[in-house]
Amino acid sequence: MTALEANFQALFGHKAEVLGQAPGRVNLIGEHIDYSEGFVLPFAIADRTSAVIARNNDGLVRIASQQRRNSIFTIDIIDVKPGSSGEWEKYVLGVIWSLGITNGVDILVDGHVPAGAGLSSSAALECSVAMGLNTLFNLGFSLEELARATQKAENDYVGMPCGIMDQSVSLMAKAGSALLLDCRDLSTESVPFDVAAAGLELLIIDTQAHHALVDGGYAERRASCESVVAKFGISSMRHLTMQVLNERKSEISQSEYLRARHAVSEIQRVKDAVAALRNNDFIELGKLINQSHISLRDDYTVSCIELDIAVDASLAAGALGSRMVGGGFGGSAIALIKVDDIESIKDAIRSAYAAKGFKAPRFFTSLPSAGAEAHRTH
Numbered sequence: 001m002t003a004l005e006a007n008f009q010a011l012f013g014h015k016a017e018v019l020g021q022a023p024g025r026v027n028l029i030g031e032h033i034d035y036s037e038g039f040v041l042p043f044a045i046a047d048r049t050s051a052v053i054a055r056n057n058d059g060l061v062r063i064a065s066q067q068r069r070n071s072i073f074t075i076d077i078i079d080v081k082p083g084s085s086g087e088w089e090k091y092v093l094g095v096i097w098s099l100g101i102t103n104g105v106d107i108l109v110d111g112h113v114p115a116g117a118g119l120s121s122s123a124a125l126e127c128s129v130a131m132g133l134n135t136l137f138n139l140g141f142s143l144e145e146l147a148r149a150t151q152k153a154e155n156d157y158v159g160m161p162c163g164i165m166d167q168s169v170s171l172m173a174k175a176g177s178a179l180l181l182d183c184r185d186l187s188t189e190s191v192p193f194d195v196a197a198a199g200l201e202l203l204i205i206d207t208q209a210h211h212a213l214v215d216g217g218y219a220e221r222r223a224s225c226e227s228v229v230a231k232f233g234i235s236s237m238r239h240l241t242m243q244v245l246n247e248r249k250s251e252i253s254q255s256e257y258l259r260a261r262h263a264v265s266e267i268q269r270v271k272d273a274v275a276a277l278r279n280n281d282f283i284e285l286g287k288l289i290n291q292s293h294i295s296l297r298d299d300y301t302v303s304c305i306e307l308d309i310a311v312d313a314s315l316a317a318g319a320l321g322s323r324m325v326g327g328g329f330g331g332s333a334i335a336l337i338k339v340d341d342i343e344s345i346k347d348a349i350r351s352a353y354a355a356k357g358f359k360a361p362r363f364f365t366s367l368p369s370a371g372a373e374a375h376r377t378h
């Protein structure tokens with residue numbers, strides 16, 4: 001029995017039945033286009049969240065966390081519906097609700113994806129629970145169905161209008177590869193991402209900044225894209241070209257034009273990045289990563305000063321490419337760097353942050369790792 005399973009038994013007085021595990025992610029390129037039926041190229045990081053789960057006969061959902069072990073959140077299973085109580089537990093309750101579970105369950109979560117760093121700790125939590133429940137109740141859902149169910153949990157239960165990228169990559173990632181995901185039908189292709197063989201490393205820089213705009217700003221950007229699509233009478237940004245956008249510019253507002261320009265150009269950059277990776281052309285990949293950042297900063301306006309300083313400092317210190325990742329307004333940036341430059345680039349970013357009086361950044365690196373899994377524990 002693992003330590004986590006032993007803790008489960010000590011806490012709930014019976015044995016765990018399943019273990020689900022799911023990773024966080026970084027996104028190489030393809031930002032803010034998952035909800036526009038675009039293409040994205042994320043990979044799973046090594047850090048994972050685990051959930052051990054068993055049925056109970058009390059008709060209750062009990063949720064505990066290895067990180068806060070002295071409290072157990074308890075709710076009647078019939079009260080598990082949007083608007084219920086709960087804080088972080090809502091990510092778990094949302095999955096129980098969207099999968100249609102009606103039996104009581106006890107759940108102990110062990111989260112190892114840094115929270116608040118823009119590395120999708122929430123998707124890791126949702127997907128670990130979804131994988132565990134799928135196994136526990138023999139639900140037989142495919143990974144695509146689990147991705148849709150976990151996105152629904154976050155959209156309709158937690159109230160965050162996220163796209164489908166984070167949950168999909170957490171569920172479907174393959175070790176050693178980035179995942180080219182078509183966000184319309186969730187079809188995937190593995191794109192080998194062997195930075196180490198090229199003497200490179202992907203540095204993840206957690207700015208430790210979290211701006212209040214995070215939720216409203218995300219929803220506002222998404223609404224702009226939906227408004228352009230409605231005005232143009234198309235089904236998604238995927239069907240827009242730069243030529244049509246420019247010809248019909250007068251039909252939309254200036255800010256809608258800029259948001260659409262990001263979406264159209266970013267979808268193309270993802271395709272170009274896949275071609276660059278297939279040619280082992282990391283110089284070209286670096287350029288595309290830089291263009292993505294400029295577009296997110298200037299057209300989509302979801303960057304912030306801490307992200308821009310991290311990007312500028314890493315480029316000035318020799319990175320091949322650098323950009324913000326995830327929703328923006330804080331969180332993390334990535335920098336594609338030569339392995340030998342790692343310490344000097346970290347120092348350059350630390351000094352730039354100190355000069356501005358910002359909180360010190362945190363650094364991570366991770367190779368592309370495997371997606372979620374689940375198995376019975378006895």
Ligand code: GLA
Pocket residue numbers: 030031032033034035162163164165166326327328
């Ligand atoms: C957040 C959302 C994703 C995606 C990114 C931006 O991580 O959860 O669905 O929209 O922002 O690319």
